[in-house]
Amino acid sequence: MASTNDERFKLTKKRMACHDSDAFVMMGGVYYSGTEEIKQDARKAVALWEKAVELGSESAHYFLGFACADGEGVERDGKKAMYHWRLAAISGIPMARYTLGQAAIQSKPRHPRQVRLAVKHFVMGAEAGHDESLAAIRKCYEEGLVDKEVFEKALRAHKSVSDEMSSKDRVAAHKERAELRILGGL
Numbered sequence: 001m002a003s004t005n006d007e008r009f010k011l012t013k014k015r016m017a018c019h020d021s022d023a024f025v026m027m028g029g030v031y032y033s034g035t036e037e038i039k040q041d042a043r044k045a046v047a048l049w050e051k052a053v054e055l056g057s058e059s060a061h062y063f064l065g066f067a068c069a070d071g072e073g074v075e076r077d078g079k080k081a082m083y084h085w086r087l088a089a090i091s092g093i094p095m096a097r098y099t100l101g102q103a104a105i106q107s108k109p110r111h112p113r114q115v116r117l118a119v120k121h122f123v124m125g126a127e128a129g130h131d132e133s134l135a136a137i138r139k140c141y142e143e144g145l146v147d148k149e150v151f152e153k154a155l156r157a158h159k160s161v162s163d164e165m166s167s168k169d170r171v172a173a174h175k176e177r178a179e180l181r182i183l184g185g186l
Helices: 005-017 021-033 042-054 059-070 078-090 094-105 112-127 131-142 148-165 168-184
Strands: none
Touching: 005 021, 021 042, 021 059, 042 059, 059 078, 059 094, 078 094, 094 112, 094 131, 112 131, 112 148, 131 148
């Protein structure tokens, strides 16, 4: 395992040379946020995420969605943002479910159809073990937007997935991923 940012950067560059889509996603995050060593460059980040998509990355769609929503490195385009988030959600990225749920629940005016859509995304995210989705469905329950049965079903599913994923190896991997987030802003 690489121990310094410079070593991680070199390792990621090697992985990119081997057409590793995850390396392109990670490097896109580095350029999107910038670091002490690397100047922020949203256009380069978008280009790296687009290359990751070409190489088959599903998670790159998630990040492209934010770039489109914020107008960072590309022209601001809400429809394109939703397109990328939907593709990421369909691919099984729980954070994308949460993001789609947030977009639906925050729509103005808040229509019951949008609330149902948000709840659907939050429940699917919670069922995949996504903590923020569970917190969102809990908030919907507290606000009276969903009934107790829906909330409890999501809670049980989240607990089941979380219990299934718990292990010392996963804790270590989570810690390593957190370190990489610090490096890459992911």
